[in-house]
Amino acid sequence: PLIAILAGDGIGPEVTAEARRVLDTLGLDLGYEEGLVGGAAYKAVGHPLPPETLDLARRADAVLFGAVGDPDCDALERQFRPEQAILGLRKELGLFANLRPAKLFAGLEDASALRPEIAREIDMVIIRELTGDVYFGAKGFRTTADGLREGHDEMRYDEREIARIARVGFETARTRKGKLLSVDKANVLETSQLWRDVVIEVSADYPDVALSHMYVDNAAMQMVRNPGQFDVIVTGNLFGDILSDEASMCAGSIGMLPSAALDGTGRGMYEPIHGSAPDIAGQGKANPCAAILSAAMMLRHSLDLPDAADRIEAAVAEAILGGARTPDLGGTLSTRAMGDAVLAHLG
Amino acid sequence: PLIAILAGDGIGPEVTAEARRVLDTLGLDLGYEEGLVGGAAYKAVGHPLPPETLDLARRADAVLFGAVGDPDCDALERQFRPEQAILGLRKELGLFANLRPAKLFAGLEDASALRPEIAREIDMVIIRELTGDVYFGAKGFRTTADGLREGHDEMRYDEREIARIARVGFETARTRKGKLLSVDKANVLETSQLWRDVVIEVSADYPDVALSHMYVDNAAMQMVRNPGQFDVIVTGNLFGDILSDEASMCAGSIGMLPSAALDGTGRGMYEPIHGSAPDIAGQGKANPCAAILSAAMMLRHSLDLPDAADRIEAAVAEAILGGARTPDLGGTLSTRAMGDAVLAHLG
Ligand SMILES: CC(C)[C@H](C(=O)O)[C@@H](O)C(=O)O
């Protein structure tokens, strides 16, 4: 299998290098090809998502993504900014299903702003729709009848888009506790009303899964009050963006959390949820665990190597339990040394 | 001055009665008129916001609102559901500026899911735009070219709507720490891009206020990680809905937090941020503090009686510090007894 390595900006290259070291150790038959993305690509060839990179991502069986974001690019027009590379890859590759696990790793109870007894219970997966919603609806500027500038973005979902992400939710619920929570704002939004209707329709195919619903404002509250109540959550692109970041922070260490963006046929893009952290880039201070765990998700979801994925995940958990800590976790290990600690537990 | 009392459903009447008792004690020259709203209005006259109620709200100098929401109405068509009364009042009265203070009351450090040392620092005001955004844009269902059902809701803001809420933000910042944070999603949404542009334009009139910007997903994280960093936040209707509920929960006891919805000329609607809590309705278990503090906001913002407002707020703070606790705060006081405790500190 061919893995596209898009390491990107800031700490992206450092953490991706550790993920690759871990993969190499497993003796799998993987080929790698590197591509430019984000601010690094803009600086090299004038675009955050060059055609060669998109082509590589299409050819590859999976994309291992680092991070994008570069303060040098902040003043650029939107289309040239690093984040556009992420949005472009999602859309062009049809990566509609974003899996964002949030859990507290044993040993990191003190890393969360939540009380330890509350934080300890966090173990959920947020399934966020990734190629629709107000992100990709008709948008722009126009002038009102009164001659005023107006900005507009259309939120929209059709029943097919909702049904396919709902199915990912129900399937995921089956592999966990058999509970699915759908989050919407159906008391205000028609898009949410259709969302809720279709999720309920799809639930007929999953009689073994208990479906419930919650408004997004209440979900944002409950995520703080009692995040342990959540197991599998399915929601739209915008609400998923907000709630999954909130959930990650409740779990304490965003340096530990991976994500997957899947197209429904097994192809996917895997990326740590943390950003490019330009302030610590190139200093060997970044925590590579999120990137390493992203590689594990890749093995599970795109390469059908669940045992290898399990091994990596266990090694990370053991390294943490054994006290390995990068600075974000209050320790002093370098990026490389944390990679070593994980490798040591891979046996 | 005429106060419209819209007590509504569930615990609304109980907590509003205590707020009124507190107001009565102050010997102010207030007249009251009661109106039906929410599920109670639907059951009595077939509509959650009857014309007489809307008329009363228009005639009044301020509206003291309890809560709406009734499980009996869950299956009704959207237009008849209790929440529509709130949306209708906001829109019809032009209540575009929602002020939602979130702070931790001294003595309630243990009520938050956040660590006490983090929760203790919470003292912010979220200013949420309340009559625009995806709440009130064109919305509905349609059929796609492929014959699929599609739901759509347009997010939109024009420069006038943005500028007037931005001014409320800057003015509020002047009364506090001289810092204003605007929250948007300008990396994805054109509405947010215009929002950011206009907020920056308006900032020219407030050189004494330090303006900054944050994306909503990051704000949802920071609200958990370090809520003490926030002072005055201005944001749109949807992001404000989510973030203000999250902030309230970080502060611990949603039974303590009031809100105001203002029209820019001094008229306003004042309501506790908690809902109708049908499970405990009529049992004298509800915490009346949020309703009492909403009445204080009314005195300050609609009736130009800041000293009376200060007195009420001080009395609530002292009652809490003195150990008065309803069941939501881990105590045993009834709604009425909590009202008494506040009255006792009014002197
Ligand atoms: C960078 C940005 C466009 C992106 C998003 O909003 O989807 C990011 O926040 C994420 O969650 O991956």
Ligand SMILES: CC(C)[C@H](C(=O)O)[C@@H](O)C(=O)O
């Ligand atoms: C009831 C609902 C329509 C309302 C809103 O979303 O505005 C509520 O959540 C609020 O925040 O007042």
